[in-house]
Amino acid sequence: MPLVAAVIALGACLALPVMAGDESPQAAIRAFELRIVQRRVPQAQRVLRATEGERVELRWSADEPLVLHLHGYDIETRVTPGKPAVTAFDARLTGRFPVEIHAEGGSQHRHGALLHVEIHPR
């Protein structure tokens, strides 16, 4: 359905939730506790899996100031030591999306992907 696809794409661009008419208002929450040390997360957290339609929360803490960029959904989250932050979104786009680190005040992708988020179709 082209119209639905366009609406979803628009919602993703603006990083705003888009309400779908046939969906339960109470989506399941898929939460991950992620501690970044020296710009890395543990190996077991390098790929995070969730299912289309879930509410995803990436709960971050870090040992230095960082900006985390979730590609695809295009959400930036700022985290600083002692000040955890959450990247929360409704998993409406399926696919494999990198989270990259942007150094505070910079816009480079020098470090590659911190991890990938996989949203699997229902």
Ligand SMILES: [Cu+2]
């Ligand atoms: Cu980026």
